[in-house]
Amino acid sequence: MGINKKEVDYSLYLVTDSTMLPEGTTVCSQVEEGLKNGVTIVQLREKDCDTKSFVLEARKVQRLCIQYNVPLIINDRIDVALAIQADGVHVGQSDMPIPLVRELVGPDMIVGWSVGNIEEVEQLARWGPNMIDNIGIGMVFPTKTKKNPKKQPFGPQGVISILDALEENNADWIKTVAIGGLHPDNIERVLYQCRSSNNRRALDGIAVVSDIMAAEDAGFAATRLRSLLDRTIYNFSNLDLSTPQISSELIKVIIDQVSKQHPLVQHVTNKVHQNFGANVTLAIGGSPIMSENPDEVLDLASVSNSALLLNTGTVAALNDLKKIVHVYNEVRRPIVFDPVGYSASQTRLDLNNALLSYGQYTCIKGNIGEILALAGMGVSKMRGVDSGDDVIDEAILLKATRRVAFKYKTIAVCTGITDIIVNGTMSGETQLGRNESNTNPELLSYITCTSGDIPIMGRITASGCSLGSTIATLLGSLSIGENAYRAVVAAVILYKTAGKIAANNCTGTGSFNVALLDELYQLVQSNNPASWDVTLNIS
Numbered sequence: 001m002g003i004n005k006k007e008v009d010y011s012l013y014l015v016t017d018s019t020m021l022p023e024g025t026t027v028c029s030q031v032e033e034g035l036k037n038g039v040t041i042v043q044l045r046e047k048d049c050d051t052k053s054f055v056l057e058a059r060k061v062q063r064l065c066i067q068y069n070v071p072l073i074i075n076d077r078i079d080v081a082l083a084i085q086a087d088g089v090h091v092g093q094s095d096m097p098i099p100l101v102r103e104l105v106g107p108d109m110i111v112g113w114s115v116g117n118i119e120e121v122e123q124l125a126r127w128g129p130n131m132i133d134n135i136g137i138g139m140v141f142p143t144k145t146k147k148n149p150k151k152q153p154f155g156p157q158g159v160i161s162i163l164d165a166l167e168e169n170n171a172d173w174i175k176t177v178a179i180g181g182l183h184p185d186n187i188e189r190v191l192y193q194c195r196s197s198n199n200r201r202a203l204d205g206i207a208v209v210s211d212i213m214a215a216e217d218a219g220f221a222a223t224r225l226r227s228l229l230d231r232t233i234y235n236f237s238n239l240d241l242s243t244p245q246i247s248s249e250l251i252k253v254i255i256d257q258v259s260k261q262h263p264l265v266q267h268v269t270n271k272v273h274q275n276f277g278a279n280v281t282l283a284i285g286g287s288p289i290m291s292e293n294p295d296e297v298l299d300l301a302s303v304s305n306s307a308l309l310l311n312t313g314t315v316a317a318l319n320d321l322k323k324i325v326h327v328y329n330e331v332r333r334p335i336v337f338d339p340v341g342y343s344a345s346q347t348r349l350d351l352n353n354a355l356l357s358y359g360q361y362t363c364i365k366g367n368i369g370e371i372l373a374l375a376g377m378g379v380s381k382m383r384g385v386d387s388g389d390d391v392i393d394e395a396i397l398l399k400a401t402r403r404v405a406f407k408y409k410t411i412a413v414c415t416g417i418t419d420i421i422v423n424g425t426m427s428g429e430t431q432l433g434r435n436e437s438n439t440n441p442e443l444l445s446y447i448t449c450t451s452g453d454i455p456i457m458g459r460i461t462a463s464g465c466s467l468g469s470t471i472a473t474l475l476g477s478l479s480i481g482e483n484a485y486r487a488v489v490a491a492v493i494l495y496k497t498a499g500k501i502a503a504n505n506c507t508g509t510g511s512f513n514v515a516l517l518d519e520l521y522q523l524v525q526s527n528n529p530a531s532w533d534v535t536l537n538i539s
């Protein structure tokens with residue numbers, strides 16, 4: 001045992017399993033391929049193995065780990081760990097109680113624990129720094145590796161709640177890895193999203209079983225994971241995600257771009273919105289397509305100026321929606337997510353949460369009720385899918401919008417008399433470990449946009465949803481490297497201005513509908529944002 005446990009690199013934690021090895025490989029050959037290609041810590045985990053074989057296998061793996069100067073952890077079998085003098089042990093919730101484990105292994109061995117809820121974090125904090133060194137947080141996603149999982153997958157948001165509990169309980173000595181269903185298509189997102197709400201703690205690494213152990217080419221699998229871990233930016237929409245200056249000249253450039261690019265805006269949206277959303281998109285120069293068919297999504301998303309509006313107002317089949325989201329994330333084009341009636345029913349809540357845990361969204365737009373609920377600050381059950389007319393203090397709304405923006409690492413838009421926009425993407429940056437000096441998300445800069453109350457907006461259907469169409473159209477017009485935040489702000493201002501003028505020019509809700517389309521069309525045609533009558537407050 002030559003490892004200093006305070007200096008262990010947890011970034012790529014390989015957990016073994018001999019039941020999934022491809023033909024022609026062994027635990028040792030897969031581990032060695034991993035070690036050669038970036039694995040930084042190994043856990044030997046054999047659930048059905050007699051003691052003698054376990055010890056023999058452990059000795060073989062240990063030789064490899066020593067050769068690569070990487071710690072070896074033994075799962076569950078404290079006796080085996082002690083017998084071969086491994087660097088540490090890992091125990092689950094139904095294995096030997098932790099105080100006994102520590103008593104047996106002494107102060108210098110690494111002790112890891114599987115953790116899946118806040119009570120377990122509170123417990124490890126009560127034990128203090130001399131008990132547990134690291135935790136495996138999971139399961140993040142469904143996995144076939146654990147035969148009878150006692151825990152439900154809880155997605156990146158579940159991981160965040162564990163990281164928050166570590167911060168709240170001052171357990172700053174604990175190192176963390178996420179585990180469960182982690183593969184190259186979701187690891188970047190997990191690393192990016194999973195930071196404590198105070199932004200001080202990111203994951204220290206990821207743990208995988210099948211991605212390496214079941215790989216035909218374990219060396220390639222490890223290299224691929226390593227390269228994802230070494231990236232410091234998650235370019236999920238290939239756009240610039242910073243928060244730059246806003247000016248009417250720059251908004252003019254974005255609007256011009258829509259007319260030039262005619263972005264293809266795929267709408268997965270509710271039935272009520274389909275017609276009006278298509279008309280709004282056309283009025284401002286976009287090219288709408290209303291499709292929920294996952295079979296054609298790759299063709300649609302792959303055109304150069306594509307964007308997706310995902311509006312969950314009509315509850316559709318989750319698997320189809322997941323596939324659509326996955327494709328847009330894979331081709332790195334923007335998605336605007338509108339979680340209509342986020343928590344109006346259990347079904348909606350489950351569907352929206354499943355989608356939020358499954359994808360990475362460039363913009364999340366909601367009304368006051370939706371944003372408060374997404375921030376965990378709302379009433380537990382919303383009344384319906386309308387925007388509601390409760391008057392809520394702007395400071396609370398700003399707090400909620402900032403929370404949503406940071407929680408989902410997105411550009412959050414909270415609509416109301418005053419629209420609030422906060423960019424929580426942190427410019428796509430990912431990091432590992434704990435850092436006290438990170439930006440405080442409660443101080444994220446914001447823009448508010450108002451033009452006075454337009455009550456008639458709430459008297460026609462699909463007006464809120466069509467702001468989603470407008471944002472998606474402007475985002476869709478962007479090419480690689482162009483700024484997303486500016487496009488979202490431009491869309492909000494454009495839509496608000498059109499609403500205000502249309503409200504002044506109409507005689508009732510019927511003509512308002514028409515006037516809104518006319519004004520959107522006119523404003524884009526004349527493209528003179530300097531003359532738009534909205535008040536922006538930039539902080």
Ligand code: TPS
Binds near residue numbers: 139142177182
């Ligand atoms: C560090 N555990 C939770 S999910 C899972 C396992 C083995 C299977 C993941 O497989 N944390 C650590 N070590 C452990 N053994 C556990 C948790 C327990 P796959 O990556 O194939 O989805």
